[in-house]
Amino acid sequence: MPLLRRLAVTLLLITAPIASLAQSEPSVIGVRAMLATWSDPIEALGTLRADESVTLSATVTDIIAEINFQDGQRVAEGDTLIRLRDAEEQARLRAAQSLRDERRNALGRASELQNRNLAARADVEDSQSRVDQAEADIAALRARLEDYRLTAPFSGRVGTRNVSPGALVTPGMELITLDKLDVMKLDFSVPETYLGRLAPGLSLSATTAAYPDAVFNGEIASLGTRVDPVTRSIGVRAEIDNADEKLRPGMLMEVVVRQQSRQSVVVPEAAVQPNGNRHYVMLIDDHDSAPRLRQQSVELGERRAGEVEINQGLAANDIVVVHGLQRARDGQAVRLIGLLDEDTDVRDLLEADR
Incomplete structure (x- = not known):
């Protein structure tokens, strides 16, 4: 028994350093x-706006004759979107053109007589004045006819229409929206303490709940000229490329501005x-x-x-x-x-x- 005890103690002394080493x-x-x-990030919440946006409305009272677009259609600058009934104005234009032609003929006869010394020079000048007046009347009527056509001031995408042919429209009545969506403006505010760190050209990224897996990149386009005295923040406007037109005006976006890159x-x-x-x-x-x-x-x-x-x-x-x-x-x-x-x-x- 004493021998076995000595062997057990010896084994314990040998294995103890090994266990200690394993534990160490x-x-x-x-x-x-x-x-x-x-780069130090600046985080903010922003709202999207179209690069260009307008709501077209009528400037005269009349009835819609034609609607030349479909809801959500892309249109080009100068396309006629809505034409109002303009038969009366067209008749006035034709009458004015006929009167101009008549006065031109009278001017020609007076000029011929004056060349033969058979008419006074004052008669020719009076005839010329009447022709000029007729030309001015025609120009005014043509300008008025433009009010009967609503054309696209820029290329973009129209919204949904709420009017139909035959409807009576009045001045100021909103008829259609038009938005240029290939580039979006992102407006957000940051504390005035960041003003010294911001400048046009700084890159940023933005995300939206509508596309949780997508990141939209852009850059700061301009800084506001005034600090809000209540919130002590300054407005920032960025531009984001939107060639695929995923983004829409009014969307809320989470913005991260990347500044001081190093x-x-x-x-x-x-x-x-x-x-x-x-x-x-x-x-x-x-x-x-x-x-x-x-x-x-x-x-x-x-x-x-x-x-x-x-x-x-x-x-x-x-x-x-x-x-x-x-x-x-x-x-x-x-x-x-x-x-x-x-x-x-x-x-x-x-x-x-x-």
């Missing part, structure tokens, strides 16, 4: 600090450990055969989804612990399971290590 080398997963393009060292947020007002990462020194940890103080910059900017303390390609920090200690030897990248996640590495 926890398994961790690392990630390389990457050098990436970074190259920064970036690591996942999960790799950073806070301690009071300071932050640390566990740097993996893999130059030796046994990787060893070193607690490294870092200075953080801005944050974005799942990532944090490192201003000081790390360099690109440094390896830090991103999984297994609970058991990681400064100066400790570790077993590095693998490194995260775009094609590998924590679960893949853990399953491969089983």
Whole structure:
């Protein structure tokens, strides 16, 4: 029995350092600090407007004779969309043209007589004045006839119509909307404290609940000239390409303005450990055969989804612990399971290590 006890104690003394060594080398997963393009985001909510938008209405009282478009149709600049009944105005125009022709003939006869010294020069001048008056009357009638035609002032897409041929319209009555949708204006406001960081040409991205998986890119076109004294914000207008016409005026969009673009060292947020007002990462020194940890103080910059900017303390390609920090200690030897990248996640590495 004493001999067996001595053997058991000896085995315990031998296995204790091995167990201690196994416990002192926890398994961790690392990630390389990457050098990436970074910009401080400014977030806001904005409303879309068409690049050009107009509601066409009548300027005279009459009956609709023709409607030359379908709901939602694309039209070109100058296309006649609605024609009002203009028979009376056309008759007045023909009468004015006949009177002009008559006065032109009279002017010709007076000029011929004056060339033969058979008429006074004043008669010719009076005839010329009457011709000019007839031309002015014709121009006025033609201009009035334009009021009986509603034409597209620019190329775009019409909305739905709420009138029909035969309907009586009056001045100011809204007949049809027309929007230019190939480029959209996005209006939003930001606090005045950002004014010094904004300028025309800054890029931005916007999303909308209508297309949750799509991101629409654009750039700032102009800044407002006044700061709202109540909200202390300034208006910003951006332009977004909309060649496929997915976006519509009035839509609400979440805007992220990318400003102060720079190259920064970036690591996942999960790799950073806070301690009071300071932050640390566990740097993996893999130059030796046994990787060893070193607690490294870092200075953080801005944050974005799942990532944090490192201003000081790390360099690109440094390896830090991103999984297994609970058991990681400064100066400790570790077993590095693998490194995260775009094609590998924590679960893949853990399953491969089983």
